[in-house]
Amino acid sequence: MEAPRPPLPPFATQEDAALKVRMAEDGWNTRDPARVALAYTPDSKWRNRAEIFSGREAIVAFLTRKWARELDYRLTKELWAFHGNRIAVRFAYEFHDDSGNWFRAYGNENWEFDENGLMRWRVASINDAPIAEAERKFHWPLGRRPDDHPSLSEMGL
DSSP states (O other), rough: OOOOOOSSSSSOOOHHHHHHHHHHHHHHHHOHHHHHTTTEEEEEEEETEEEEEHEEEEHHHHHHHHHSSEEEEEEEEEEEEEETTEEEEEEEEEEEEEOOEEEEEEEEEEEEEOSSSSSEEEEEEEEEEEOOOOOOOOOOOSOOOTTTTTTTTTTTO
16 A cells, blocks of 8 residues: 555645645656656556556656656646545646747646545646747746745736
């Protein structure tokens, strides 16, 4: 049995759900595929854009490919809704490709958790928009987003 990853469902308060979202954001901002995969059940099911796959090995392979081409990746997530063992988030992230072209990706995710707080189902819809480097909004050093950084809503995104 896997060690619990609190906060655990059912998510009773907005604070608990928002903490779960922030923990997921912090994990993704490490850009460490093996570490990120541990937040998911061993048989977790994903739909990410047009890709559908399951299992931690597939998650690690997917994230390794993703972060090899999405350079200087910085992500921000925001709680949208929650009920029971499910959370909906919206997010934006910025990255550049190996030619120096910058992008901002916008999306929504629907998450379902098991009783230990591991994500067993993730459905993500994402759109990329090219941006000029001067249009970037995420300038913190690589890694965790600073606590005082404006939220997506505060930035008008």
